[in-house]
Amino acid sequence: MKTISDDKERKALNKLQTLINKKLIKPTEAWSCFSKPKSEHEFKNHTVNLNENEIKSLNEVRQKVKKIIKQKISKRCAYCKRAMGQHGMSWNIEHIRCKSKHPRMTFILSNLTYACLDCNLVKNNAVDNKRNYIFDIIDPNSKGFRYGENIGFLQLSTDSIHVLKYKPISKAGNKTYEKLRFRELEHIELLSSLNDTIGSLCERIDERLSYLASSDDTLELAVFLQNMKFKLG
Ligand SMILES: [Zn+2]
Numbered sequence: 001m002k003t004i005s006d007d008k009e010r011k012a013l014n015k016l017q018t019l020i021n022k023k024l025i026k027p028t029e030a031w032s033c034f035s036k037p038k039s040e041h042e043f044k045n046h047t048v049n050l051n052e053n054e055i056k057s058l059n060e061v062r063q064k065v066k067k068i069i070k071q072k073i074s075k076r077c078a079y080c081k082r083a084m085g086q087h088g089m090s091w092n093i094e095h096i097r098c099k100s101k102h103p104r105m106t107f108i109l110s111n112l113t114y115a116c117l118d119c120n121l122v123k124n125n126a127v128d129n130k131r132n133y134i135f136d137i138i139d140p141n142s143k144g145f146r147y148g149e150n151i152g153f154l155q156l157s158t159d160s161i162h163v164l165k166y167k168p169i170s171k172a173g174n175k176t177y178e179k180l181r182f183r184e185l186e187h188i189e190l191l192s193s194l195n196d197t198i199g200s201l202c203e204r205i206d207e208r209l210s211y212l213a214s215s216d217d218t219l220e221l222a223v224f225l226q227n228m229k230f231k232l233g
Contacts, residue, residue: 001109004068005061012050012057013107019048020103027099027106028216034058034107035093065093069113077116078140079123079180081153082164084114092120092213096139098128110141117209119180121226124219126179137176151176162193187233198232205229 001013016030024046025033033041033048037058041048050058075084077091084091094115097105105111115123127137138150147153152167164186168177177183192199205225212222 001061001065001107004064004109005057008053009057009061012054013061015054016048017104017107019046020106027103030106031099034062065109065112068109069093073114073140077119078113079115079119079138079176080166080182080185081147081155082116084116091116094120094123096141097135098124100128101133113140117206117213118185118226121209121213121223122180122230125223126181136172137179138170138172157193160193162189164189181230184230184233188230189233191233202229202232 001009005013013034016025016033019025020027020030025043025048029041029043029048033050037050037055039050039055041050070084076082077084078094078096091114094113095102095105096111096113099106102111123137127133127135138147139145140147148169150168150170150173152169154163154165154167156163156165166177166182166186168174168182188198188202192202205228209222209226209229212218212225
């Protein structure tokens, strides 16, 4: 974020990154300071105090980041390409290389994008938190990246049917299709449009997911519920 931040903003970010580097706080804790900065963040091993200027700087740089990455992905999920605002899903800034395995990339702009909650939760389980961590899915921010060269994507909507179809092309595209469970996504999107009961059930699950995924304490429940939604398909 060095390129888009001024001195004050950089200083506030450096403060959080230094705490990560010194292992005083975890990357997820630093990220929560960045996402909702306040004067005192009490964590298990350390308390982060932020002054008024730091809070202001973090809020400003976060808005800049959101604007830049939103434009970059044309308001679509970087992985599944569904449009923002659909499916009642909340949209989170996504770390392409996860914070826990790449703590020094927590505040690196080229590591940030937007993802829908479905992709975010599935990726957490299938890629980021795997004991044997291998990043082999698409990196939407990599140099010269073109989505269409990795995954073919077709979306067709009428009043009565909604079809979503992916065709993995590259090796990374195949891994993305498999690990982010795009086949199940295709099924559940189609079924939701054909069957009102399933459609409204999915909507209700999506509403709950936004809330449950916002806290580490209820994240496991969010993953469980999201898994259940995919099984409906
Ligand atoms: Zn997605």
